[in-house]
Amino acid sequence: MDTSKEHVVGSPATLAVRFRQAMATLCTPVTVVTGMDGDRPHGTTVSAFGSLPMDPTMVTVALDRGSALLAMVRRTRRFGVNVLGSDQSDLALRFARKGTDKFVGVEWHAAEGLPRLTGTQTWLSCDAAELVDGGDHVIALGLVTEIDTVPTSPLTYCARSFGTHLDHEHD
Known part of the structure; x- marks a missing residue:
């Protein structure tokens, strides 16, 4: 048994810092999650996104x-997921900030009644099947009702910077 590394338990504050540092080393897709409030679009950058089962x-x-x-x-029980393309880091930054003017100057259109950003790698229209408590966040489980994908590389976030996925070269 390797005893060269001790398991260190820290205070909750120390654990939170170490957790953020560890999560920053993981590569995640960058999305803008959107919704409509009447005729007014809303959106925010989200990197905590993932797929669940295929059926459904x-x-x-x-x-x-x-x-x-x-x-x-919570009100509409619907949301859109715009998976950004590798050339859309400007949109990720725009939708990460606070404010109601995020859509000013941004190309988008309504698809399935939800804001769809132009040029994204993947578009998903979702019905909120369930909203689950997740600490300071709520995890929305979305039932996908529409999908569109274009052949381009996705924008990813890792080590506190934007990038994209590259295939491994095989010998």
Whole structure:
């Protein structure tokens, strides 16, 4: 048994810092999750996104408990997922900030009654099947109702910077 590494238990504050550092080393896709409030679009950048089972086709997104978008999803029970392409880091930054003017100057159209950003790698229209408590976030389990994908590389986030996926070269 290797005893060269001790298991160190720290305070909750220390654990939180170490957890953030560890999670920053993981590569995640960058998405903009969207919803409509009447005729007004809303959106926010989300990197906590993943797929669930294929039957039924479902995804997860984690939304900040205090976000206006979460309040809208609670009301409408619908949301869109725009998986950004590798050339769309500007959109990731725009939708990561606070404010109601995020869509000003951004090309988008309504698809399935939800805001769909132009040029994204993948578009998913979802019905919120369930909203689950996740600490300071709420995890939305989305039943996918529409999918569109274009052949381009996705935008990813790793080590606190944007990038994209590259295939391994095989010998």
